Amino acid sequence: MNGIECALQSIRPEFDFTTSTDFIGDGMLDSYDMVMLVAELDKSFGIRLAGRDIVPENFRSISTIEQLVGRYEKAA
Amino acid sequence: MNLTFHNRAITGLLVVVPSHERKFVDEMANFNFPPARSLKLKQVMGYDTHRLVDGPVCASDLAGRGLRHLFKNRALQREDIDALVVVTQSPDYLMPPTSSIIQGCLGLKQDMFCMDISQGCAGFLMGLYQAFLLLDQPAIRKVVLVNVDVLSRRVSKQDRNSYPLIGDAASIAIVERSDDPSPIHASLKMDGSRSRALMIPAGGFKEPSTPETAVLEEDSEGNLRARDHLRMDGSAVFNFVQVEVPPMIEALLRTAGATREEVDYFLFHQPNRFMLQKLAEAMNVPEAKMPNNVVEHYGNSSGVTIPVAIAHNLRERLMTGTVRACLAGFGVGLTWASMLMKLGPLRFCDLIDFPETVC
Numbered sequence: 001m002n003g004i005e006c007a008l009q010s011i012r013p014e015f016d017f018t019t020s021t022d023f024i025g026d027g028m029l030d031s032y033d034m035v036m037l038v039a040e041l042d043k044s045f046g047i048r049l050a051g052r053d054i055v056p057e058n059f060r061s062i063s064t065i066e067q068l069v070g071r072y073e074k075a076a
Numbered sequence: 077m078n079l080t081f082h083n084r085a086i087t088g089l090l091v092v093v094p095s096h097e098r099k100f101v102d103e104m105a106n107f108n109f110p111p112a113r114s115l116k117l118k119q120v121m122g123y124d125t126h127r128l129v130d131g132p133v134c135a136s137d138l139a140g141r142g143l144r145h146l147f148k149n150r151a152l153q154r155e156d157i158d159a160l161v162v163v164t165q166s167p168d169y170l171m172p173p174t175s176s177i178i179q180g181c182l183g184l185k186q187d188m189f190c191m192d193i194s195q196g197c198a199g200f201l202m203g204l205y206q207a208f209l210l211l212d213q214p215a216i217r218k219v220v221l222v223n224v225d226v227l228s229r230r231v232s233k234q235d236r237n238s239y240p241l242i243g244d245a246a247s248i249a250i251v252e253r254s255d256d257p258s259p260i261h262a263s264l265k266m267d268g269s270r271s272r273a274l275m276i277p278a279g280g281f282k283e284p285s286t287p288e289t290a291v292l293e294e295d296s297e298g299n300l301r302a303r304d305h306l307r308m309d310g311s312a313v314f315n316f317v318q319v320e321v322p323p324m325i326e327a328l329l330r331t332a333g334a335t336r337e338e339v340d341y342f343l344f345h346q347p348n349r350f351m352l353q354k355l356a357e358a359m360n361v362p363e364a365k366m367p368n369n370v371v372e373h374y375g376n377s378s379g380v381t382i383p384v385a386i387a388h389n390l391r392e393r394l395m396t397g398t399v400r401a402c403l404a405g406f407g408v409g410l411t412w413a414s415m416l417m418k419l420g421p422l423r424f425c426d427l428i429d430f431p432e433t434v435c
Binding site for chain 2: 011012027030031032033034035036039048050051052054055056
């Protein structure tokens with residue numbers, strides 16, 4: 001399990017996030033889960049995700065979250 | 077819109093908070109969510125204690141408590157009040173204005189100006205703009221600016237998105253002309269096309285309250301609320317703040333010819349701790365310069381959070397000294413506003429409880 005999957009599991013342990021490509025539409029993450037996930041990602045990856053990037057489009061799937069985190073890791 | 081004022085100052089500030097205190101951990105069972113998720117949310121958002129009115133307490137009751145306190149302590153004389161500006165989203169009645177209720181209840185003079193402004197989280201700034209403008213009139217020497225909300229009465233106790241953060245409070249700021257000619261720079265933007273992101277749908281003339289509007293409905297996130305209750309599109313509001321506020325502050329400082337380092341405090345409206353932390357990061361401002369401790373101690377009291385932040389964090393310093401403060405409010409409307417001004421020394425700066433007695 002990679003860091004993003006671990007972060008997702010820590011927020012909603014009841015779901016298998018590898019089975020979905022639309023966490024929001026499938027009811028696996030709500031707006032407040034996104035906030036908690038950002039706090040978790042900031043801590044785990046040593047980044048500071050900007051508030052303006054906390055939008056549903058960036059949190060739909062493991063792939064979109066990886067792209068988001070990747071941008072910050074690259075910038076660092 | 078950029079605004080500039082001269083020779084204006086806040087000369088005293090009093091905050092009134094209900095003595096009735098509730099803890100997030102005691103309310104978690106009301107929410108349709110597992111305790112572990114709620115506790116994680118508490119940690120990130122800074123939910124802990126909030127102050128709420130207990131029973132049918134109105135805006136005029138909180139404001140009246142504060143004004144009587146000032147009269148009793150001779151910090152303010154009734155006859156000196158030339159204008160009373162009340163900013164609230166929870167008026168006592170649709171009509172008459174709450175400012176008129178307060179004027180009558182406290183026996184203020186007739187030869188004065190009373191007005192209400194319907195504004196929320198940017199309400200302290202909006203009220204200051206209006207107070208500064210009123211002071212252009214020679215007949216007006218002292219403006220009492222009241223910001224007050226008792227919105228907890230219109231938030232569902234089963235709405236995890238709004239109830240844990242809500243707080244009730246009133247503030248009374250005395251606004252007067254000053255000898256200091258240094259400019260007060262301000263800015264204001266409004267976008268009514270997004271006004272439904274924060275609203276109470278029922279209870280006005282568009283959708284009067286009925287038994288149907290009081291029925292609780294479950295949203296897609298498991299929150300229960302009625303159309304009589306406050307509803308907030310959390311994602312949209314969060315994104316609005318993060319996108320609009322940092323460039324507004326940058327532009328304000330540029331207009332004022334000031335740097336971030338020259339500002340002692342960034343005293344922003346406080347919806348929750350996470351929102352403020354992300355704003356501080358985006359603006360590259362140290363957290364120590366942007367207090368984010370209002371929600372955890374008192375809750376989010378809309379336009380009163382900036383006065384609460386001042387009274388809670390700076391009251392001793394402002395009794396004798398001066399700070400250069402950047403104020404910002406953002407929310408209902410949608411409205412976002414900011415101001416760069418000197419605060420202090422104040423003749424009074426205090427925070428008092430509201431006892432459970434009514435006007």
